[in-house]
Amino acid sequence: MQEQGTDMPEKKGLIEGGAVGEAGPVDLFRTVFERIQTAILVIDPAAHRIVDVNPLMESLTGFGRDQLLGSTCHGFVCPARFGECPVTDLHRDTLNAEREIINANGKRVPVLKTVAKAEIGGREYLVESFTDITDRKRAEERQLALIAFLSESILRARKPLEIMQQDFEQLAAQAKSGDYDAEEIRMQLQVHANNLRQILTNIEDLQKKALEGRSDEIPPEFREFFKRT
Amino acid sequence: MDAQTATEDAAESLLCLLLARPENVPEMNLLVMKKILKSGCTPLVVTVNKPCKVLAKMYEKEGISPDSYYVIDAVTQYSGGVCIPGSRVKYVTNPSNLTDLGIAITELLKKMPAGKKCIMFDSVSMLLIHIPSVTASKFLHFVVTKLKLTDVSGVFLCAEKGLDPVILSQMSSFVDHITDFEKIGADTCIL
Numbered sequence: 001m002q003e004q005g006t007d008m009p010e011k012k013g014l015i016e017g018g019a020v021g022e023a024g025p026v027d028l029f030r031t032v033f034e035r036i037q038t039a040i041l042v043i044d045p046a047a048h049r050i051v052d053v054n055p056l057m058e059s060l061t062g063f064g065r066d067q068l069l070g071s072t073c074h075g076f077v078c079p080a081r082f083g084e085c086p087v088t089d090l091h092r093d094t095l096n097a098e099r100e101i102i103n104a105n106g107k108r109v110p111v112l113k114t115v116a117k118a119e120i121g122g123r124e125y126l127v128e129s130f131t132d133i134t135d136r137k138r139a140e141e142r143q144l145a146l147i148a149f150l151s152e153s154i155l156r157a158r159k160p161l162e163i164m165q166q167d168f169e170q171l172a173a174q175a176k177s178g179d180y181d182a183e184e185i186r187m188q189l190q191v192h193a194n195n196l197r198q199i200l201t202n203i204e205d206l207q208k209k210a211l212e213g214r215s216d217e218i219p220p221e222f223r224e225f226f227k228r229t
Numbered sequence: 230m231d232a233q234t235a236t237e238d239a240a241e242s243l244l245c246l247l248l249a250r251p252e253n254v255p256e257m258n259l260l261v262m263k264k265i266l267k268s269g270c271t272p273l274v275v276t277v278n279k280p281c282k283v284l285a286k287m288y289e290k291e292g293i294s295p296d297s298y299y300v301i302d303a304v305t306q307y308s309g310g311v312c313i314p315g316s317r318v319k320y321v322t323n324p325s326n327l328t329d330l331g332i333a334i335t336e337l338l339k340k341m342p343a344g345k346k347c348i349m350f351d352s353v354s355m356l357l358i359h360i361p362s363v364t365a366s367k368f369l370h371f372v373v374t375k376l377k378l379t380d381v382s383g384v385f386l387c388a389e390k391g392l393d394p395v396i397l398s399q400m401s402s403f404v405d406h407i408t409d410f411e412k413i414g415a416d417t418c419i420l
Contacts, residue, residue: 151393152361152362152393155357155362155392155393156357156358156361156362159251159354159357159388159390160354160355160357160358160388162251162252162388163251163254163278163352163354163355163388165251166251166252166254166255167255167279170255181286183282183310184280184282184283184286186308186310187280187282187283187304187305187308187309187310188279188280188283188308190308190309190310191278191279191280191304191307191308194307194308195355195358198358198359199358202358219363219395221363221395221399222363222393222395225394225395225398
């Protein structure tokens with residue numbers, strides 16, 4: 001059955017529909033390449049050299065087009081070392097994989113990376129696309145901080161409070177029985193008064209850390225546990 | 230783990246993290262103390278919860294003589310109480326003073342007569358009021374290492390579910406057993 005509406009120009013796409021006019025498909029794809037909101041590198045896999053970049057790649061890395069073109073990718077924008085290219089040497093598929101690129105300040109920027117092989121003009125190239133996930137990572141770190149500090153607040157308050165509640169009940173029973181040493185009762189009450197003050201200080205400190213998202217203070221063990229679960 | 234397995238495992242333990250419901254923690258202290266004495270060990274009680282004067286009275290009511298154990302007390306000074314000097318007691322200013330706590334443990338273990346010794350730490354849960362969990366974990370690792378090197382047993386009391394999974398997993402890697410107090414029968418040997 002013939003698809004309905006295939007004669008309509010908008011169903012043929014821009015090239016077949018003739019909308020690109022005299023400019024032709026090359027200009028169309030160049031415009032898309034330059035305007036797309038994904039950073040793109042085109043790599044010559046034999047030499048590991050960058051042969052083309054789009055403007056978003058320039059803004060993502062902080063390097064100008066002139067600096068990028070002709071440069072080797074490893075150790076420049078890619079943290080992989082020579083001989084350890086994940087695509088050409090290690091033959092790994094890279095599809096929306098969380099990776100990092102190195103920007104002009106030497107800082108690692110978290111990205112989602114996809115590498116596709118493409119034949120252009122009879123030669124094979126790697127088309128590498130990158131989406132900056134810095135904001136997402138920041139949100140994840142903030143969420144991790146909130147959970148970690150909330151968990152620590154509960155841990156350092158709940159069970160001690162339950163133990164103290166039991167102690168208070170015992171102290172009340174002792175006081176009721178009349179069989180007690182006043183100094184012993186005072187000492188235990190003072191210990192718990194100090195404990196309660198310390199618990200409040202802990203909660204305030206942990207709340208402050210959680211609100212400030214101080215994820216750098218989260219122990220690596222907790223970070224690993226959080227990732228696993 | 231069923232009660233029988235817990236019992237058998239606990240019987241072989243040198244280092245044990247003993248978990249109980251918060252309302253059973255005081256009872257757990259007393260029971261462990263009796264079991265340590267019954268096993269022929271000399272107990273060293275490290276308390277970050279009750280002053281030694283209160284503990285001594287509690288033990289005395291149960292027929293435990295003050296001459297049968299040693300104490301490191303990290304709360305009497307913290308409560309503003311009077312630290313009565315004695316050859317069997319060492320005081321630490323407060324439970325967060327881990328340096329002095331570590332030194333006191335080392336010194337008192339050396340001072341104790343030769344023979345089987347066992348530390349009872351009361352309690353990990355209350356220690357967490359005074360120091361972050363990561364610091365507590367490191368400190369307990371330090372204590373456990375010291376105990377292993379000197380062939381001293383140890384029972385660490387803790388309220389159940391009073392440790393987060395990360396600390397519990399770390400603790401499980403450096404104690405021999407984690408045992409539920411409620412699953413241990415009255416005749417079970419802890420050590």
